[in-house]
Amino acid sequence: MDTPGIPLPPAAGDTALKPGTFAGVPVVVTGGGTGLGKAIASEFARLGASIVIASRKAEHRDAGEQAMTELGAPVLTVECDIREPDSIAAMFDAATDAFGIPGVLINNAAANFPVPAEDMSPNAWRTVVDITLNGTFFCTREFGRRHLDAGSPASIVNIGASYAWTGGPGFAHSAAAKAGVKNMTESLAVEWGPYGISVNCLVPGLFPHEDMTADIQGNLAGTHDKDVCQPALRVGHRQELGWAATFLASPYGRFISGHTLVVDGANWQRRSLVNPTMVPIREQMGRGDFEM
Numbered sequence: 339m340d341t342p343g344i345p346l347p348p349a350a351g352d353t354a355l356k357p358g359t360f361a362g363v364p365v366v367v368t369g370g371g372t373g374l375g376k377a378i379a380s381e382f383a384r385l386g387a388s389i390v391i392a393s394r395k396a397e398h399r400d401a402g403e404q405a406m407t408e409l410g411a412p413v414l415t416v417e418c419d420i421r422e423p424d425s426i427a428a429m430f431d432a433a434t435d436a437f438g439i440p441g442v443l444i445n446n447a448a449a450n451f452p453v454p455a456e457d458m459s460p461n462a463w464r465t466v467v468d469i470t471l472n473g474t475f476f477c478t479r480e481f482g483r484r485h486l487d488a489g490s491p492a493s494i495v496n497i498g499a500s501y502a503w504t505g506g507p508g509f510a511h512s513a514a515a516k517a518g519v520k521n522m523t524e525s526l527a528v529e530w531g532p533y534g535i536s537v538n539c540l541v542p543g544l545f546p547h548e549d550m551t552a553d554i555q556g557n558l559a560g561t562h563d564k565d566v567c568q569p570a571l572r573v574g575h576r577q578e579l580g581w582a583a584t585f586l587a588s589p590y591g592r593f594i595s596g597h598t599l600v601v602d603g604a605n606w607q608r609r610s611l612v613n614p615t616m617v618p619i620r621e622q623m624g625r626g627d628f629e630m
């Protein structure tokens with residue numbers, strides 16, 4: 339070791355768990371063709387899992403398929419809109435036909451765009467809550483029912499966000515939905531604990547990536563230097579989220595349930611002696627005066 343203290347994080351491609359930890363385990367990752375979903379799927383793939391990628395857009399699914407194939411993992415991609423329970427059931431049928439009943443569900447798919455609450459249409463609110471909260475529940479319900487019927491243990495990891503606790507000015511819809519996801523994690527962990535189904539939530543801090551939507555990238559662009567704005571003086575490396583997801587779902591994490599693990603370098607905690615000057619959100623977003 340060159341430096342005193344503890345070693346630096348290993349490079350991408352390294353794994354914390356034993357090789358083959360997920361050998362033969364089918365893992366469903368919703369939204370697994372882009373960004374953090376793809377990163378999480380990659381870490382399961384490195385550990386021997388068969389990967390099922392469920393999402394709406396063919397180009398996203400193709401990107402996920404290519405990444406998993408390059409890692410040598412068996413992969414199935416399925417068109418699925420998580421707002422539609424029938425589409426979810428068909429996805430799990432296809433996954434089970436291909437690889438057997440999935441043992442792990444990563445509820446990663448979500449929707450989000452920045453908009454001041456007073457400018458948000460009812461359908462904009464409904465769309466984000468429908469995908470992020472309702473979709474997560476529908477996938478969880480379908481997965482849970484299949485394991486209750488089979489009597490098999492399983493693991494669910496819901497991807498959350500820290501504004502579940504802090505509120506998310508400019509993201510009221512997504513923040514409310516993620517608060518619901520965190521709370522639902524706690525309810526279902528208890529309901530399904532007796533059947534060996536663990537339910538956890540994993541909260542990413544700031545993990546910029548090339549697949550981020552233009553809206554979200556535009557919002558981040560307003561933060562001129564992302565690293566110096568973080569207590570850890572850096573943003574997350576996507577494999578760090580994947581390592582946490584694989585641990586939570588692994589046999590080594592079996593006694594962890596109902597927990598929300600934050601991987602953000604302490605970014606969501608308060609970090610100043612006094613609050614900065616309040617600038618209204620619509621002003622921060624460069625919007626003009628509100629008009630009915």
Ligand code: HXC
Pocket residue numbers: 448449450451452453458459460461462463465466499512544551553554
């Ligand atoms: C205001 C908007 C809007 C915007 C859409 N809407 N974008 N309103 N500002 N930027 C409104 C539309 O006008 C419409 O309302 C309603 O939302 C639904 O829009 P559609 O385009 O019809 O919806 P749909 O085709 O279903 O697409 C869903 C989507 C889209 C959420 C709008 O962006 C999407 O598919 N996103 C998936 C990927 C994603 O969001 N990733 C972000 C995850 S990152 P009206 O009233 O006009 O009908 C994340 C945390 C990041 O969650 C944290 C970073 C710090």
Ligand code: NAP
Pocket residue numbers: 368369370371372373374375392393394395396398399418419420421445446447448449450469473497498499500541542543544545546547549550551
């Ligand atoms: P992303 O690249 O935009 O991924 C979102 C994924 O969700 C896409 O693959 C999309 O695929 C899928 N999706 C959206 N709506 C869907 C629907 N109705 N049905 C099925 N799939 C749908 O965003 P990301 O940054 O990787 O975010 C991944 C997760 O991390 C999300 O839960 C997000 O809230 C959370 N998060 C991210 C950050 C960050 O810094 N990146 C921070 C906090 C939390 P299709 O378009 O093909 O459907």
